[in-house]
Amino acid sequence: MTYPGSDGGRVVPAYALTRGRTRSVGRDLPLETLVTATGPGLSRQSGLQAERRMIVEMCVGPMSVAEIAAHLRIPLGVARVLVSDLASGGYLTVHLPHQTGDERPGVAILERLLDGLRAR
C-alpha cells in the first residue's frame, strides 16, 4: 500500500475522490467528529477504492475527521465527504459531539474532562 503523495505526487486530484462534491454531503461534520469502523465495514473494506479503504482500516479505534484528513493528506472538506459516504455505506459509525451548533459542552462533560485532566 502506498500513501497518497508519498511517492512524489498524487495521481488523482483530491477532489476527484469525491467526484467533485465538497458541499452537498458531510459539510456540517465538525472536524473533531469521531469515526469508528463497523464490523461489516472491516470485512468488506477490501473492495473499496484506496483512500476509502485506508479510512476504514484507520478507524479500528476512534479517529477524528481532522486526523483522517491529516493522515491521508487530503483537505478537510474531502475527508468530510469521504467519511459521510462511508457512513452511508455502513462502513463507519460517526460519533458527533454531544452538543450541537454553537452550544458548548455541558456540565457533565466538562466535569469529566476536568477529572481526566487532573488525574494525568
Next chain:
Amino acid sequence: MDFGRADRLPTGGVPLGTPTAPNYPPAGYPAVPGAPGAGLQPPRRPAPIPVKTVIAGGFGVGKTTFVGAVSEIQPLTTEAVMTSLSEGIDDLSAVRGKTTTTVAMDFGRITVDDQLILYLFGTPGQSRFWFMWDDISRGSVGAVVLVDLRRIDDCFGPIDYFEDRRVPFVVAVNNFPGTDRFADADIRDALALRPDCPLLRMDARDARSCLATLILLVEHALARTTAA
C-alpha cells in the same frame, strides 16, 4: 507505523491499520483488524465523545509547541487552502530561529478516559484566517490565548474574537526570556482583560505547565456554564 506528521509518513508497504504510537489504539481496541483475538466484530466499547479546545495566539508564540507538549500523538497538520499566503508577510523580526510558518492548522489529541477524547487545535493567529477559527471554535470547550509579552499586539485579535463570540478563554503568558518583569496587573491592563478572565504564566515547552493551563481553562468554562 508512526502516526506522526504527514511529511514523515513511510513511503509504502506499511498498512495503515498497524499504528505503534504508545497510546494508539486506545485500550480495548484491537490493533489490527483481523488480528488474532480481534475478529471482525466492532469493538464493544462505549461510544466515544469528542471535545476540543482552541490554542490561539500570534505567529511564533508557541501554539505548535504547546500542542506538541501535551498531545499523545505527534502534532498533525491539516492542509489549509491558503497555505502559501503568509510567506513574506509574517513579521519574523522578533522570532529568532523560526524560518518557516505553518499556516495550516496543527492539532493534537489527549485520550482523557475510555470515552472522552480531547482535541487541541492550534489556529493561525492572523485575522485573515478567521474563517478557520469559526470552524474550530464552534462547540469548543474554550480557548487558550497564548501571549508573547514582547509582541503583545498579536493577541488583541484573538481576545476580541473570543470575547465577541462569548467563547470562554484563559490568557496564558508564555515565559519567553525577559518577560518576567511585567506585573500581572499591568498585563491585564494592557490587554483590557475582564476581571473574571483567568491569566497565568506558563511554559509552552513543559507538558505539566500546558496541562495546568488546560485545567484552568476547563475550570473557567465550567464556572461560566454553571453560572449561566
